[in-house]
Amino acid sequence: MFAFDFMRHAFVASTFIALTCGIIGVFVVARELSFLTHMLSEIGFAGASFAAFASISPLVGMLAFTLTSSALISGLSVEKARRESTISAVSSLFIGSGILFLALANKSSKYATQILFGSIIGISLQGVWQLVILSLVVLLTIWIVFRPLMFDSFDPVGAKANGVRTQLISVIFLILLAVSVSVGAQIVGSMLVFILMTIPASTAKALGRSIKQLLLISVATALLGVWLGIWLAYITNWPATFFIAVIEVAFYLVALLIQRQRA
């Protein structure tokens, strides 16, 4: 299958996305930010629709929207944001305006499907480079802030007590989350970026006994999911996103069974 350019592109891009989402996801789950990830993926949809309307690249539109809202959210405390029912109202607003932008842009419904559900098989070489570079920036930043991020994510009270600049760490993490959501949405679509960001990490949480194991399991299941998903899409001509979702959920269910057996 690697005889085709588009398959090689899909493979490289999905590898980097799985790596990024697998690692970020561990911290998303530890910091209980799943709800925010979901909202950011909806905001990403609105951003991509706006991009169609404004005739700019969808990735730029997504980044602009998700980064702006991350900045706004970091103003509120995350605790507060979680409780506020305004979150779902805000999400609805973004979905609504996304649909409006699409209509105004006069794009076919195919474009909307592509934003929402991904177009893993249709990525250009330039798109691949863009994704690889953004993923590397995210991964490198995590590498640098790894210790304080880990402290703050797994023992927030202790981190604060020991002088970790938790506010700064939260802002940096929200920015990384926004970038990763936008990058991931390029492959699995903004509705399903949520899956790669939360399910492999939840699988890892059920199985892993140290932070190292968590990262390894999360990355491994994310990678297996996207690789298998692309291969199955190639031989069946069904959407890769469908297979990726099913595989990740299957891993998660198996992990839950193992966890129950252990207990």
Next chain:
Amino acid sequence: MTAIITAENLTMHFGDKDVFDQLNFEIRSGEKISLIGHNGVGKSTLVKLIIGLLKPTSGMIKRHEVNSRKIRIGYVPQFRNIDADAPLSIASFVALNIGSSWHPWLTKSEKSKVAAVLEQTHLKELKDRPLALASGGERQRAYLAQALLANPDLLILDEATASMDVDAKQEIMTLVDQIVTDQKMTLLFVSHDLELTKQYTDRYFLLAEQKISTGSSKQIDAETLKGVEV
């Protein structure tokens, strides 16, 4: 003895709530001090001001230099919220406080530092046990070890012995006393337990009615505290 912490007219309000007004006190190097007062009087708030986690409404709190560098404070907070299923062994929990570096992994010397505090707090044999499975006393020792990893000049324990049985209380306080004495640290011990404060500290701070008072720990009795419920 030289002062390491000085409060001048330290005042703290939360909105309308007047926690305390115009406190003046000093903590000197090598002292063992207890901070007592009834629930909700502002003990934890005062500790957070000393550390710099909160900014005072007015007045100031000064953290002096020790050996011409910034003072290092080890602080064991009153409340933690660590997930019951957090993937942390006792050793990896303690190591969280190893300090920053551009690389995630621990170097050889960092590992031996962690091993040393685990030994010091009698956690060496338990180091691979999940924190979630540790007993109350073991957990407190892990919190203590984490704070000790930063090599503090001043150690602050906020209600570290609350909800422990008598034996466990004595055990951890003996350990704290030994470490603080050996390493010439200063101790601020926040507690409800008048027996422990008498036994393990030299001087008390009493917070009551927005004011602070002090005296020798030997004098702590119902009379000194005159109707103040502790």
